[in-house]
Amino acid sequence: MKNHLLLLGCLMIISCQPTSTLFDDALCIENITTIDAINGLRESQTVIIKAGKIFKISPTSDLPLSPENDIVDGTGKFLIPGLWDAHVHFAYMEELAPRMHDLFLAYGITSLRDTGGKIDFVRKWKAQSLANPTTTPRLMIAGPLLDGLPNVYDGSDPxxxxLSVGLGSKEAVEQKIEELDSLGVDLLKAYEMLTPEQFSAATALGQEKGLKVTGHVPLSMDVISASNAGLNSMEHMRNLELSCASNAEELLQQRRQLLSEGRQDPGGVLRSRIHQTQRATAIENYDPKVAEKVLQVLAKNQTWQIPTITLSTAFTELPFATEEWQSSFAYLPDSVEQRWKQGIATVAAQEKTTFQKNYSKWLMNMVKQVHSAGIDMMAGTDTPIFFLTPGRSLHEELAVLVTAGLSPLDALKTATLNPARYFGLEQELGSIEEQKWADLLLLDANPLEDITNTQRIRAVVKQGNLINREQLDQLLAKLSSEK
Ligand SMILES: [Zn+2]
Structure with missing residues (x-):
């Protein structure tokens, strides 16, 4: 009897063991810790990737794999969603554009939002991305900055x-949006010289077309009226300081006066004059009560923020001054590397102005407050502006978001789930869940313990295609050799 019971027990153990499974044409990552903004951290998971998507995710103990599967051992490693850089410009430095897709991918950036450039130029890089979805980041484009007259980015100096079109009337704005929509843009970008009437026309038509309008708050408006008029997101928190000052109303009247007086000047000159006249004063007159009202409106209207902290604090923080940062210049064209190194030496030698110091402090504080107010943010860099290497700079932005007060998981959210939500793609991207695209990063260390661990990339998965460290290094070596 005892023997029988023993035998029965053995049989039960055998029959409870799930049978090992073979997944045809699949990539299996076994025993890995997954981290995403919806599910947090999950240990010992098996992730099955098939036809470019996450086919199945399950605790490893519940899903024994047949050894015939294509298995990646994830023991001791971490899997996060592929990262987005939500503020890039392919058209800013045309000689750099041909290597931007590869550079982003090598640094684990699997999706991009291009926030301004000639439409034909950015469409070309979007087409390349669409044609090569397993080896190229996806690219969402805004086309040119929609600016008033005189327009700022007019090509008058390097x-x-x-990057912009200068539009003289409300009708011209509408016509341009019709044209851009027919050419397949994913969003619109409004710029600083638009009149309030032009701006409202842009947001109204954008809404009609299902295109989000991002931008810099026009100098002729304040943040509250721009947000109420339908601005969906703000880049660099640009001109936010002007509306958070105790004398915000006075500054607005002064700006309108300066705009009217400077109509004959080049846009860049006029904008600089206004910024120089007002920004330092606005920071000095920062009023927490006024700021609170502004943030309440931004929260109510869900006006997203892309603070580009690395860019906006670069004069004081000099992120590009390190040897490690400049080692990434090896992947840029020789001419760019030389120019950037000279430019950095010049910036580093300059005495930091009181305004620069105050502005950096103001911005870090503002990012924290925006986060506390529940306003959604996205991580973006403005690369390749201001010596910010494509790819490398996004990791810096994640790190400074943590410095500003976000938890590492919240910082990751700004570069994964949030951009997906921004584009209405949250069913397809942004977290590690079944049926979503397999855009993933395999890391050697836990980014929740130290956000800079996002840089310890063991492999990148783009729409199911695993590119391992050796292949990523080959990609980078190819860029270095083509200088
Ligand atoms: Zn930009």
Missing amino acids: MRPP
Whole structure:
């Protein structure tokens, strides 16, 4: 009897063991810790990737795999969703554009939002991405900055390449949006010289077309009226300081006066004059009560923020001054590397102004408050502006978001789930869940313990295609050799 019971027990153990499964044409990552903004951290998971998507995710103990599967051992490693850089410009430095897709991918950036450039130029890089979805980041494009007259990015000097169109009337704005929509843009970008009437026309038509309008708050408006008029997101928190000052109303009247007086000047000159007249004063007159009202409106209207902290605090923090940062210049064209190194030496040698110091402090504080107010943020860089290497700079932005007060998981959210939500793609991207695209990063260390661990990339998965460290290094070596 005892023997029988023993035998029965053995049989039960055998029959309870799930049978090992073979997944045809699949990539299986076994025993890995997954981290995403919806599910947090899950240990010992098996992730099955098939036809570019996450086919199945299950605790490893519940899903024994047949050894015939294509298995990646994830023991001791971490899996996060592929990262987005939500503020890039392919058209800013045309000689750099041909290597941007590869550079982003090598640094684990699997999706991009291009926030301004000539439509034909950015469409070309979007087409390349669509044609090569397993080896190229996806690219969402805004086309040119929609600016008023005189427009800022008019091509008049190398600092202001022709990224914008200068539009003289409300009708011209509408016509341009019709044209851009027919050419397949994913969003619109409004710029600083638009009149309130032009701006409202842009947001109204954008809404009709299902295109989000991002931008810089026009100098002729304040943040509350721009948000109420339908601005969906703000880049760099640009001109937010002007509306958070105790004398915000006075500053607005002064700006309108300056705009009217400077109509004959080049847009870049006029904008600089206004910024120089008002920004330092606005920071000095920062009023927490006024700011609170502004943030309440931004929260109510769900006006997203892309603070680009790395860019906006670069004069004081000099993120590009390190040897490690400049080692990434090896992947840029020789001419760019030389120019950037000289430019950095110049910036580093300059005495930091009181305004620069105050502005950096103001911005870090503002990011924290925006986060506390429940306003959604996205991580973006503005690369390749201001010596910010494509790819490398997004990891810096994640780190400074944590410095500003976000938890590492919240920082990751700004570069994964949030951009997916922004584009209405949250059913397809942004977390590690079944049926979503397999855009993933395999890391050697836990980014929740130290956000800089996002840089310890063991492999990138783009729409199911696993690119391992060796292949990523080959990609980078190819860029270095083509200088
Ligand atoms: Zn930009």
